[in-house]
Amino acid sequence: MNARARTWTLAAALSLSCLAGCGGEDKPVVVVYTALDEMFSRPILAKFEEQTGLEVLPVYDTEASKTTGLVMRIINEANRPRADVFWNNELAQTIVLKHKGLLEAYASPAAEAIPERYKDPEHFWTGFAARARVIIYNTDLVQEPPASIMAYLDPKWKGRAAIAKPLFGTTATHAAALFTLWGEEKAQKFFQGLLANDVAVLAGNATVRDMVASGAYAWGLTDTDDANGAIEDGLPAKWRFPDQEDGGLGTLVIPNTVAVVKNAPHPEAARKLIDYLLSPEVERVLAEVRGMQIPLNPAVEAPQNVPKLSEIRTMNVDFSAVAANMEATATFIRKEFLR
Amino acid sequence: MASRCMCRRVFVGSTLLVFAVVCVAPLIALAWRAVRDSEGFSLDAYGEVLSEPRQWMLLANSLLISLGTAFASLFLGGGAALALQYCPRFLREVLAVLLCLPLLMPPYVFAVAWIDAMTRLGLLTPQFIAETVISHSFGIPSVIAIAALSYYPIVLLFTGVALRRFDRRMLESARLIADPLQAFFAVRLPLCAPWVFTGAGFVFLLALTGFSVPALFQVNVYPVEIFTELSAFQEVGRAVAHMLPLLLTGGIVVWAWGAWARPRQQWLLPPDMPVGRMPPGWRRAGLATAYCVVIIALALAAPLTVLVVRTGNVTQLRAAWENAQTEIRTSLAISGLAATLLTALGFAMAYVAHGSNRASRFFQLSVVPFLITGPLLGTGLIALWNHAGPPLIVFETLLVLVLACAAKYLYFAYQGEKIALEELHPRPLEAARVHDVSWVRRGTGVVAPLTAPALAAIWGLAFIFSLRELEASAMVAPPGITPLSIRIHSLMHYGPSAAVSALSLMMVGLLLAAGCGTVVVYVACRRFFHAYH
Numbered sequence: 001m002n003a004r005a006r007t008w009t010l011a012a013a014l015s016l017s018c019l020a021g022c023g024g025e026d027k028p029v030v031v032v033y034t035a036l037d038e039m040f041s042r043p044i045l046a047k048f049e050e051q052t053g054l055e056v057l058p059v060y061d062t063e064a065s066k067t068t069g070l071v072m073r074i075i076n077e078a079n080r081p082r083a084d085v086f087w088n089n090e091l092a093q094t095i096v097l098k099h100k101g102l103l104e105a106y107a108s109p110a111a112e113a114i115p116e117r118y119k120d121p122e123h124f125w126t127g128f129a130a131r132a133r134v135i136i137y138n139t140d141l142v143q144e145p146p147a148s149i150m151a152y153l154d155p156k157w158k159g160r161a162a163i164a165k166p167l168f169g170t171t172a173t174h175a176a177a178l179f180t181l182w183g184e185e186k187a188q189k190f191f192q193g194l195l196a197n198d199v200a201v202l203a204g205n206a207t208v209r210d211m212v213a214s215g216a217y218a219w220g221l222t223d224t225d226d227a228n229g230a231i232e233d234g235l236p237a238k239w240r241f242p243d244q245e246d247g248g249l250g251t252l253v254i255p256n257t258v259a260v261v262k263n264a265p266h267p268e269a270a271r272k273l274i275d276y277l278l279s280p281e282v283e284r285v286l287a288e289v290r291g292m293q294i295p296l297n298p299a300v301e302a303p304q305n306v307p308k309l310s311e312i313r314t315m316n317v318d319f320s321a322v323a324a325n326m327e328a329t330a331t332f333i334r335k336e337f338l339r
Numbered sequence: 340m341a342s343r344c345m346c347r348r349v350f351v352g353s354t355l356l357v358f359a360v361v362c363v364a365p366l367i368a369l370a371w372r373a374v375r376d377s378e379g380f381s382l383d384a385y386g387e388v389l390s391e392p393r394q395w396m397l398l399a400n401s402l403l404i405s406l407g408t409a410f411a412s413l414f415l416g417g418g419a420a421l422a423l424q425y426c427p428r429f430l431r432e433v434l435a436v437l438l439c440l441p442l443l444m445p446p447y448v449f450a451v452a453w454i455d456a457m458t459r460l461g462l463l464t465p466q467f468i469a470e471t472v473i474s475h476s477f478g479i480p481s482v483i484a485i486a487a488l489s490y491y492p493i494v495l496l497f498t499g500v501a502l503r504r505f506d507r508r509m510l511e512s513a514r515l516i517a518d519p520l521q522a523f524f525a526v527r528l529p530l531c532a533p534w535v536f537t538g539a540g541f542v543f544l545l546a547l548t549g550f551s552v553p554a555l556f557q558v559n560v561y562p563v564e565i566f567t568e569l570s571a572f573q574e575v576g577r578a579v580a581h582m583l584p585l586l587l588t589g590g591i592v593v594w595a596w597g598a599w600a601r602p603r604q605q606w607l608l609p610p611d612m613p614v615g616r617m618p619p620g621w622r623r624a625g626l627a628t629a630y631c632v633v634i635i636a637l638a639l640a641a642p643l644t645v646l647v648v649r650t651g652n653v654t655q656l657r658a659a660w661e662n663a664q665t666e667i668r669t670s671l672a673i674s675g676l677a678a679t680l681l682t683a684l685g686f687a688m689a690y691v692a693h694g695s696n697r698a699s700r701f702f703q704l705s706v707v708p709f710l711i712t713g714p715l716l717g718t719g720l721i722a723l724w725n726h727a728g729p730p731l732i733v734f735e736t737l738l739v740l741v742l743a744c745a746a747k748y749l750y751f752a753y754q755g756e757k758i759a760l761e762e763l764h765p766r767p768l769e770a771a772r773v774h775d776v777s778w779v780r781r782g783t784g785v786v787a788p789l790t791a792p793a794l795a796a797i798w799g800l801a802f803i804f805s806l807r808e809l810e811a812s813a814m815v816a817p818p819g820i821t822p823l824s825i826r827i828h829s830l831m832h833y834g835p836s837a838a839v840s841a842l843s844l845m846m847v848g849l850l851l852a853a854g855c856g857t858v859v860v861y862v863a864c865r866r867f868f869h870a871y872h
Contacts, residue, residue, distance in 0.1 A: 062809070062828035062829050076722070076814070165557070167567060172571065327572060330572060331572075335393075
């Protein structure tokens with residue numbers, strides 16, 4: 001081997017060892033895929049690092065790929081998972097992963113105080129810190145806000161209401177919940193009625209909030225975190241829970257969910273992180289920030305502006321059935337809404 | 340002699356091997372994944388997907404947007420390149436640089452900022468945006484407008500090259516027997532058209548595979564449908580089926596370019612020949628300058644102003660800079676490595692293809708990873724590299740992001756270097772051959788130095804595109820390794836906030852620095868190697 005060849009070989013070996021070093025694990029780590037907005041999840045993960053000395057390697061979701069980008073990653077990586085923990089900001093896609101056999105059961109001791117209906121009976125996932133679906137309305141345009149999602153079909157609001165595309169995120173879960181609760185025929189009629197009444201279908205819940213707050217639409221359906229953002233920004237908007245009358249449909253409450261990924265490379269660390277995320281401290285922090293997540297643990301003291309779970313009439317729906325309905329609902333929605 | 344043959348075989352073999360690893364292997368892995376996971380997803384099932392009535396809507400929307408963007412870019416970029424010829428000399432270079440800058444702004448950031456700018460200036464009301472732009476009726480024109488304002492610099496650059504090479508003596512001869520308009524259509528347009536349409540072809544391909552802007556404006560095109568299949572249904576098989584029309588459309592454009600435009604590009608003079616100057620004229624100069632200024636205002640000033648206003652103050656910018664140090668370093672490392680790999684591999688492929696039609700045809704496959712869209716490329720890369728053992732050196736490090744960028748943009752690097760190589764004067768190579776210089780040494784000792792300016796330009800463009808890359812990277816980024824483009828999009832949920840605007844400004848700054856660096860290296864290479872040879 002001449003001098004030049006030796007130099008190149010050495011350079012190549014050095015480069016490879018440097019790059020391999022990038023993935024090296026000097027201290028214990030835990031890998032978390034999180035769909036909760038980075039601005040809220042990053043400080044919580046930093047606090048966990050500080051308390052335990054474990055290094056957290058997060059993968060955040062991007063607005064371009066919504067929640068489902070991470071779900072797709074977990075499915076694609078099934079033969080050799082990289083993630084230890086999946087922290088989803090909703091529930092249906094977590095159940096989809098459970099049905100695909102990609103999660104591992106873990107009954108966290110920290111989940112004892114969480115109501116049973118927000119926990120998987122087989123312990124594959126646990127819910128915490130929820131958002132609820134709310135009606136956001138423009139206070140300059142609406143004196144009497146609609147009390148029910150059925151107002152979407154009222155000719156009085158023709159062309160004046162908005163909804164996010166029901167294919168992604170919490171709106172997709174909400175649509176599947178309605179299909180589960182009402183049955184296919186009634187739900188299909190409802191969604192066809194939206195189109196007939198010129199309800200605007202926008203890119204996401206944040207767009208619904210922005211468009212209602214700007215006065216482009218009188219009202220729309222969004223999540224508590226988005227609605228609270230409008231209030232904190234001092235925009236002319238307020239919100240209310242839909243269908244709260246006696247015997248009413250109730251509103252859908254969608255918790256964050258955490259789960260251990262099957263064959264996770266660091267299962268012990270994963271369990272520690274889940275215990276931490278389900279702690280009252282994390283629920284309190286998530287209630288205090290702009291996202292205003294509703295604590296599911298009744299012992300958590302939340303700020304005044306955060307509604308209490310016990311005071312909300314929630315939609316009585318089986319989440320497993322909702323997840324099972326997701327694909328059929330999405331097929332119908334795609335056919336009707338994406339023409 | 341035997342060792343020379345061996346050297347050549349090693350060079351060709353290594354090039355083919357690296358090409359196969361970067362470009363072909365992810366495609367095979369994706370196909371395998373689609374077949375494995377879609378139980379019984381037979382050819383009939385593909386036929387069923389492709390014969391759904393929705394396909395016509397998707398095809399129509401995709402073609403409308405791609406063609407519309409290409410033509411609008413032609414109008415903006417081609418017009419601006421022509422206008423620059425008439426602008427006062429002291430303004431020409433400044434205007435040219437400003438007109439190229441929108442290329443540095445990622446289209447999604449550009450779209451959000453532009454809508455915000457129009458609202459703030461009172462040109463569009465929220466009501467108008469909601470009812471027309473974002474909802475239904477004007478979705479496609481809006482996507483075309485945004486994409487054209489973002490991509491027109493590509494046409495501008497290609498038209499600029501054509502006009503710079505155009506020999507004005509031909510136009511002057513034509514003017515002896517025809518009026519200016521006839522001379523323009525009979526002489527200048529046909530000679531410049533192959534270059535101009537090369538730029539428009541690139542824009543067509545970029546618009547065809549673009550996801551973020553159509554998704555923002557709620558327009559259903561193939562990339563959005565592929566994303567929906569993957570994210571709402573987790574159906575890799577159906578997503579791959581939807582990729583086929585994209586491949587077919589893109590393939591037709593690439594074939595048409597290769598058959599029509601490519602051979603005709605050589606009608607114009609090689610670089611550095613005297614081309615003559617435009618005659619001065621104040622009225623024409625005024626109109627041309629006004630045209631350029633309007634484009635700069637729409638494509639650059641409005642969105643940049645919004646980003647600056649949204650950022651608020653220097654403290655916010657400093658905070659964003661301090662919080663994003665790791666992401667910036669990561670992005671620079673990925674883009675630098677990807678640009679180096681693209682330039683080296685593109686050069687090797689172009690040199691191998693120079694003497695072999697078979698290799699040239701094989702390397703046309705490099706367009707496929709670009710056409711299949713980022714999420715599917717990411718899926719292919721995961722299927723290829725996510726295995727225990729040596730593949731993890733790639734999958735668990737930033738190498739996987741380097742490979743994602745390299746696979747996506749290899750076609751452009753290869754074509755750029757092929758053009759540079761074909762334009763080389765044959766004499767230096769003939770001289771080297773007469774002196775019995777080996778094939779490999781001719782490549783490294785003669786061709787590489789002579790094409791150094793092109794290599795520098797390609798490195799710079801590859802760096803810029805790799806720095807902006809989002810869709811494939813978002814699928815494969817290893818835990819704890821976050822490029823700046825992903826960081827911006829992960830903070831995007833609440834619209835263009837102060838932090839997002841500050842990070843976007845930083846991204847534009849980095850891209851601007853990369854662009855300036857490329858121009859400096861390009862000019863230095865031209866001077867040095869021109870003088871040397």
